[in-house]
Amino acid sequence: MYSLMSLQFEPAWSWIIIVGLFAVAVFVIRSAYPSQIRHLATTRQRLLQLCRLAFLLLLFLVSLRPSISVSNEDQSRSVLYLLADSSRSMQTEDGGGGRTRRTAVAEFSTSLKPLLDTLAEKCEIRLRDFADQIASTESITPAAEGKLTAFGQILDLASEEMAKDRVAAVLLLSDGRQAAFGDLDSDPAAAARRLGRQQRPIYSVGYGGIEAGGSQLDLSLEELDLSREVFQGNALPVRVRLKSTGAGGKPVTLRLLLENRNGVPEGKSGNLEPAAAVDSAKPVLQVTPGSDADEQTVQLQLVPEQTGDLKLAVEAEALPGEARRTNNRVETIIRVRRGGIRVACFDIIRTEQKWLRKINDSSRIQLDFQAIRTGTLSSRAQIPDRFFEPGRYDAFIIGDVPASAFRPDQLQALARCCSRGAGLMMIGGRRNFGEGGYGQTVLASLLPVELPPVNPQTSGPRKMLPSRDGLAHFVMQIAAPDQNRQRWEQVPPLTGANNLQLRNNSLAQILAVSEDGLPLLIGQGTGPGRVLAFAGDTTWQWAMQGFEEEHARFWRQVIFWLTRKETDDSQAVWIQASPRDLSPGMPTELTFGARDPQGQPLTDLQFQVEVVNPEGKASSLVPRSLGDSSAAEFSETPLPGDYWARVRALRDGQPFGNIGVTRFHVLQRDPELDDPAADFALLREISHASGGEFLSEDQLRKKLQSWIDQGLPGLSVRRQEQISLWDNWGTLLLLTAILTTEWTLRRRSGLA
Numbered sequence: 001m002y003s004l005m006s007l008q009f010e011p012a013w014s015w016i017i018i019v020g021l022f023a024v025a026v027f028v029i030r031s032a033y034p035s036q037i038r039h040l041a042t043t044r045q046r047l048l049q050l051c052r053l054a055f056l057l058l059l060f061l062v063s064l065r066p067s068i069s070v071s072n073e074d075q076s077r078s079v080l081y082l083l084a085d086s087s088r089s090m091q092t093e094d095g096g097g098g099r100t101r102r103t104a105v106a107e108f109s110t111s112l113k114p115l116l117d118t119l120a121e122k123c124e125i126r127l128r129d130f131a132d133q134i135a136s137t138e139s140i141t142p143a144a145e146g147k148l149t150a151f152g153q154i155l156d157l158a159s160e161e162m163a164k165d166r167v168a169a170v171l172l173l174s175d176g177r178q179a180a181f182g183d184l185d186s187d188p189a190a191a192a193r194r195l196g197r198q199q200r201p202i203y204s205v206g207y208g209g210i211e212a213g214g215s216q217l218d219l220s221l222e223e224l225d226l227s228r229e230v231f232q233g234n235a236l237p238v239r240v241r242l243k244s245t246g247a248g249g250k251p252v253t254l255r256l257l258l259e260n261r262n263g264v265p266e267g268k269s270g271n272l273e274p275a276a277a278v279d280s281a282k283p284v285l286q287v288t289p290g291s292d293a294d295e296q297t298v299q300l301q302l303v304p305e306q307t308g309d310l311k312l313a314v315e316a317e318a319l320p321g322e323a324r325r326t327n328n329r330v331e332t333i334i335r336v337r338r339g340g341i342r343v344a345c346f347d348i349i350r351t352e353q354k355w356l357r358k359i360n361d362s363s364r365i366q367l368d369f370q371a372i373r374t375g376t377l378s379s380r381a382q383i384p385d386r387f388f389e390p391g392r393y394d395a396f397i398i399g400d401v402p403a404s405a406f407r408p409d410q411l412q413a414l415a416r417c418c419s420r421g422a423g424l425m426m427i428g429g430r431r432n433f434g435e436g437g438y439g440q441t442v443l444a445s446l447l448p449v450e451l452p453p454v455n456p457q458t459s460g461p462r463k464m465l466p467s468r469d470g471l472a473h474f475v476m477q478i479a480a481p482d483q484n485r486q487r488w489e490q491v492p493p494l495t496g497a498n499n500l501q502l503r504n505n506s507l508a509q510i511l512a513v514s515e516d517g518l519p520l521l522i523g524q525g526t527g528p529g530r531v532l533a534f535a536g537d538t539t540w541q542w543a544m545q546g547f548e549e550e551h552a553r554f555w556r557q558v559i560f561w562l563t564r565k566e567t568d569d570s571q572a573v574w575i576q577a578s579p580r581d582l583s584p585g586m587p588t589e590l591t592f593g594a595r596d597p598q599g600q601p602l603t604d605l606q607f608q609v610e611v612v613n614p615e616g617k618a619s620s621l622v623p624r625s626l627g628d629s630s631a632a633e634f635s636e637t638p639l640p641g642d643y644w645a646r647v648r649a650l651r652d653g654q655p656f657g658n659i660g661v662t663r664f665h666v667l668q669r670d671p672e673l674d675d676p677a678a679d680f681a682l683l684r685e686i687s688h689a690s691g692g693e694f695l696s697e698d699q700l701r702k703k704l705q706s707w708i709d710q711g712l713p714g715l716s717v718r719r720q721e722q723i724s725l726w727d728n729w730g731t732l733l734l735l736t737a738i739l740t741t742e743w744t745l746r747r748r749s750g751l752a
Helices: 015-036 042-064 101-111 113-119 151-162 188-197 351-361 377-382 408-419 484-490 540-544 548-562 680-690 697-710 729-748
Strands: 002-009 066-074 078-085 123-130 134-136 167-174 202-206 218-225 229-231 236-245 252-260 271-274 284-287 293-302 308-316 329-337 341-347 365-371 395-398 423-426 458-462 494-497 509-513 519-526 529-534 573-578 588-594 606-612 618-621 630-634 641-651 654-666 693-695 717-724
Touching (some): 123 151, 134 151, 308 654, 341 351, 540 548, 588 641, 618 630
Parallel strands (some): 078 123, 202 693, 341 365
Antiparallel strands (some): 002 066, 123 134, 252 308, 606 618
């Protein structure tokens, strides 16, 4: 530590003006003042003139505003950090000559040794390896075994280690690949800004290629897109994103795997087996990437036959020479519920069909449409026989299709399905009912209406209203009971309708009528099955005019009633997890509750929740209320595999209902190696946020050499202090003392 002092002036005006005024004042005092004090003794004359000149001189100095600048320079020893990335992404062989990134770092650090040794005479050099933790090292070796890279945490840990050290700079050698989760996944830029505020700049050098794994062969599955809840027997579309590197022109096989839980106890995972192939599902597909850096969305299908929580996986068959395979499979948990409904719909292509398709959005209902071309008997060959396989469909809807579109044996098969419990509905059209020739078919005995061969449609708008029996019927409930009639009156009218006449001696119910009493919807039971005759075919206008919810609800209830699924047989105590497939470290939200036999939520229960991880360790959670249900978050998910969540309900301390069970899955992922592409943008952001730079190896060498020649940043700290010589109490007191002395002398001499 040493100090430097210097005298500085900051005149109030220019030097010329100040010196001129001072000269004039001296001249006046020397020429005019002596005549006023001539009669005094010589000694007193000199004292008075001296006071005047002293006062004038002090004013002159004040107008120059002098000050003393004191500079203190502290040359305490500082520290230079070199942080080298030792995570496993640094094992990627995309350096020159087939070197790994870590090998390139090790060789570069070795080449810097002469420069660092020279700098060591002026500062301390500290070498550190880092991944998810930071570790001291004597030298940078080619080994890189860190499982994660957490830049935010590493920079914060480095800052804690630096403590009160004077850090000249931080050198960061890395590929910039952030691979962390949970609490480790903190913002690197925020940590860099904190270092910047502490005057600790980061100078980074990037290694590796910005393409994942360079030109290495790799298949990766991501973004699994499917409904996590499906009903037994329904087709489940599964979409997945396939990213391929170095696989251009090579066929890639993707397959669906589904868990087999036969004989597997709850809390244990079953084996994943290839999903069964059926007519409506494609669980295996082969695609060919068009280039060596290709991305495409692939859709497969399966039809689950087992029920419960099942694990599902999409797997890309590994290609010869593919080294990294942990990203070739993506898994999730689906819930397969009993009671899924499959409906076959035969109709011409018309607007009604478009809007009916929207109820396919429900995981409980699957409508399979078969478009019919009318006008020739050859249309009989259009309908595949699979539609009439026993048990394949729960209900059939026949639109504007004549009986001649079906072969006689197909109509016989359809009637047999209905006799075994399948529902049947015929909707309005110009070529069905009696006009379509159904009066001479086996379906005539099932339909609850007369089927005359000539029965023209009624034109004009027809308002659809619940009948007296239909007002309380399940099918016609589109609003709360006290608002149901009013809501139907608000629904737009149908555009025309078929003339339906109840069959003689029929026990069918008229559920809906027009304003003038024309039957529009008639239903009846036929032993184990149910049948509806509907005169309308323009309900799509409801949705087009703002009643889309009412349209969807009406048609869902039609299908539920036809298939006898209008009641819900769900368990009393339930639990759900969202999301159900996680990356390691991600949290999931568990929602749970209980309901009475009518499906109404129960709120007077207490819940006990626990989660068992893949190693069998149980963790208890504290529920929080959400009103009609409860919830708890679970975030201890570092291990890949299946986690089982159980909820028990208590009423007054006694067990209530069943034990609710669900499952969620943590993916088998390697954050470091699944996508090891270098991220130089992150390194730039870290450097700039801290006040440093992103450099090449040569630029860093030049930077070190400049520090050797010119001094390290932060090696010496200069503190400068200004001491004013005029703006202080001393100057004011001195001026006062001079004036007081002159005034006293003048008074004693009789001049005041």
